[in-house]
Amino acid sequence: MSGDSGLTVEGLAHDLNNVFETLSEAAELLSTDAKWSRVANTIRRSVRRGERIVESLTETISDAGDLCEILDNAVQHTEDVLTFTRGTAIQYARQVADGVTLSGSPAAWERVFVNLFLNAAQANPHGAEVAIGATCEDGVVTLTIADNGPGIPASILPTIFDPNVTTKKSRGRRGLGLHIVQSIVSEHGGTVVAENRQPRGAIFTVTLPQTGVA
Ligand SMILES: Nc1ncnc2c1ncn2[C@@H]1O[C@H](COP(=O)(O)OP(=O)(O)OP(=O)(O)O)[C@@H](O)[C@H]1O
Ligand SMILES: [Mg+2]
Known part of the structure; x- marks a missing residue:
């Protein structure tokens, strides 16, 4: 990756947060219908995992x-x-x-x-x-x-x-x-x-x- 500060892992994490937020909102919507609650929970767990993976790239x-x-x-x-x-x-x-x-x-x-x-x-x-x-x-x-x-x-x-x-x-x-x-x-x-x-x-x-x- 180049040395440009907008292209760092922090920059990637910032933009991925938009993705995670969108997925979280979709999970919230799904969870209002009991039929989809299992799927909503899987999406929530997957979002949390994605966040942890991104965090693991920067944490020491x-x-x-x-x-x-x-x-x-x-x-x-x-x-x-x-x-x-x-x-x-x-x-x-x-x-x-x-x-x-x-x-x-x-x-x-x-x-x-x-x-x-x-x-x-x-x-x-x-x-x-x-x-x-x-x-x-x-x-x-x-x-x-x-x-x-x-x-x-x-x-x-x-x-x-x-x-x-x-x-x-x-x-x-x-x-x-x-x-x-x-x-x-x-x-x-x-x-x-x-x-x-x-x-x-x-x-x-x-x-x-x-x-x-x-
Ligand atoms: N437990 C296993 N048993 C048999 N072959 C394996 C096993 N683990 C890996 N391999 C072989 O090693 C190759 C490379 O594995 P690797 O996990 O690096 O890539 P992949 O599984 O092919 O793709 P990716 O993990 O990127 O989705 C596999 O395509 C497979 O041929
Ligand atoms: Mg593999």
Whole structure:
């Protein structure tokens, strides 16, 4: 982005606020009819998420975010996307050690999980099962997200975190999700690795310091 102050993230946030306000007003209107209250609530949650994502681009907070809360938000976010894009809901299994926290922006971590969950759902459109693991040992947090899909094609495995690497033809797909995941993880001082597992499925492993830098 250029150095022009009108083209900064703050400028983008300012203009996106108009979008969020419009959507919020539309949700308020919809919520006056009981038939649309579920849709109105989904729009409200989506607006709040959009606002949090924009805020996360400018905030410098490094508070510890509770992993369970971040996962709850990411699961709800993913379910909203799948419901309204006619995807099949994911079955989750969590094995999360007590007290694991992720430093930095909770909204950024939510983006990491949502991108990984959506990929799992898209790889296995008939009903993905996602196993989430989290441990903290000797100050190192290890997160694993494993699915029961067909696994990652060998041809793209070495470059999977590069931008524009995709096997999907659907509208709007740009092969950016995993690039975003890697960028956020590395901004927090961590690394992410993608592998296939036997007999099937992909597994993503994130390793980072418990008190990683934001
Ligand atoms: N869990 C998974 N199982 C199988 N293949 C996967 C999985 N996650 C990612 N991939 C493969 O990696 C590619 C890149 O994923 P990435 O999330 O970066 O982009 P995308 O999903 O294609 O598009 P976008 O995320 O921008 O909408 C996917 O197109 C898919 O081929
Ligand atoms: Mg993706």
